[in-house]
Amino acid sequence: MSIKTYVVEDIKILRDNIIKKIHLLSSDFKVIGSASNGITALEEIKQLKPVVVITDIKMPVMSGLDLIREIKKLNPHTIFVIISSYNNFEYAKEALTLQVTDYLLKPITTENIEEVLEKIRQKCKGIIKENIYKLMINPDYLPQDYASIFDAYHIFHICIGNKRIENSCHDCKEFFGDYYPYLSLNNSSSQDIFFIPHARSNELTVIIGSYKKNKRISDEFIQQTQSYFKDNYADFNYTIVISRGITSFKQLSQNYIEIGYSLLDNIIFSKSNIVFLHDSNKYSDSKNDKININMLITYLKSKNRKLFKNEIQKIFLYCEERNMSQEKVANLLKNIFSILQEHSVNFDNKMLKLEYLIDDALSNCFTYTELIEKIMDLYNNLISKESIDDNSETLNSLNPVIEYIDRHYCENISLNELADMFGFNVSYLSRAFKKYQGVSITYYITKLKMDLAVNLIKENPSILIKDVAKATGYSNQYYFSKVFKSTMGISPSEMFKDRT
Incomplete structure (x- = not known):
């Protein structure tokens, strides 16, 4: 964070002392100018456009209050801090009507300045966050002038598992919330992290601000991220799409939209993936790569399950070798099975909702080994004459x-x-x-388990979460907590608090 600051104080030794303390206390603030009177200050502020103005109240030529009024006409979002003494209390009261953020009381101490700087930093961070959220909702939103205090932003759009999962037990914010605040972005000494959650708990946008104009994330940063997942969440596939360095809020909004679309093309089925927005997957079908649909039709009609499965395994090997995205795997399977359905005894069976079944299979599988079993269930559908009657x-x-x-x-x-x-x-x-x-059988069983968990928590004040997990059939307490939160809307620990 680089907060441009301007200091106005008619006593030079005091003015220099304030500037020196600001530079010593926080690298987030950069003093871009100073003046001994309001008139000079006003002319320079018009050109320099600082985020923060620290000004004495009583000065020759133009008072601090008059200076604040004039600056507000130019930029109503400027943050003001007044310098005052005990005998200027009436001026200080008037400053409050001008919405001054804080004041420094003479004699000015290091502790006073440090406290004021931290208050301003938190205010700036809050305003940036507010502007970011508004931009994500409305790309036409015009952010407040002084909110763009970073020289660069990077957007990380993260998906744990599959984008199709609507009620995932994988909570992205919990995964990354403990990680990114402690990770150095290209060795930047100052950065802020903003999380933008999505409807699906397994998706998260992380916006990292840095005052270094970095166009790309360092290789070290990517390696640290990969190591973090390997060490802590080896069982989860993840996809991260990262933007290049962004230097304006308008670019931030545009990249946020582009990154969402890019994610679909870059979730590689059964593998983890980290890509840059402008280097995203350029996969395209080659005319020489053909699926032998006629063989599949033959094995379907002859009900030769073994040979049909072998042919599907060849197709999956083809997909895996090409690092095919989940979206393209889905489209490929839908095209194949839409043709097979025409040669099926169940062609007129309206209960066979092909797209839904394939999407459901992809949502619940994370490897091709798992997916092959789901696809063979579809095969059983196609060769079976059973139908679901309303009786x-x-x-x-x-x-x-x-x-x-x-x-x-x-x-x-x-x-x-x-x-x-x-x-x-x-x-x-x-x-x-x-x-x-x-509801599905899986959800029906899960809901029964979670209802039991709720009763155990409510009826046993001293019970531990790990014992609740064990009682409901979960050997992994962490996984139990994720499923509980996904199903019940709150975590087990939150339910414990509500109970008390």
Whole structure:
């Protein structure tokens, strides 16, 4: 942060002393000029446009109060600090009507100046944050003149896992909140961090301000970020799109929009990725790379599950070798299965919502190994003649499943085990359950666990979170807390506070 400051004081030794103390106490402030009277100060301030003006109240030629009034006509957002003595109390009261931020009482001490500088720094930071948030909502918003006190900004748009996840247990702000405030940006000695959360908890925009005009983030910075994730969150795939150095609020707004679109093209399925906005993924299909759809149709019609799976695995190997984004994997699978659907016995089955099923598969898988099983469920859909009818027989057949879940939900119940236990096709069971219960089996089980957790917290004042996690079937306390917050809207620790 580089806060341009101007000092007006008619006594030279006092004026020099204030400037010296400012430079010694904080590198966030840069004194860009000084004057011994209001008239000289006014002319220089018109040219220099400081963020902060520190001025004595009583001066020859033009008083400090008159100077403040004139500057406010030029820039109403300027921050003012007045210098006063005990016998100028009436002037000080009048200064309050001019919305002066603070005052320095003579004799001026180091402690007084340090306290005032910190108050101004926090005020500037708050104004920057307010302007940033307004810009993110409205690109046409005109920020306050003195809010652009950084020489450079960098935007980090972060996604843990998959952008498609709507109710993620991965809380980006918690991951990065403990990290970036302590990380040096290109060895800058002063920086501020602003977090802009999104509807999805697994997405976050981090805006870092620095008074060094850095066009690119250093390689060291990227390496530190990668090491941090490897050491602390090795199980999570992440994507970070980073802007180049931005030197105006208007660029900030434009890059924020561009980075959101860029993220879709740069979430590489099953891999972590750090990219710069202007060096983003340039993937394009080659005419020589063709999917053998005819073979897939043949294996679909002959119901040869093994060969169909082998062919899908070849396609996934093709995707992985090309570092294909999640978005392009989704589009590729939708194109393939839309063709296969035409050759399926279920072509007229309206319950087979292809796009939804593929999106759902991608949302819940983080590796190609996991995805292949979901895709084979789609294959089962295409070769099965089962359909979900609106009748009591279907509903009655689900009752034993629901009763079993209600008794065993704290155990590790898998969808495949449930289907085998009650003689259902996995895909049919998933669709039928969602149709009649209104939620997926996974969510139904999770909600039962979280309701139990709430009761345990409310009824047992001394219970530990790790014991609540264990009682509800979670071996990992951290993961339990994430799921709890995603499902219930608050964290377990917050619920403990509300209970008291």
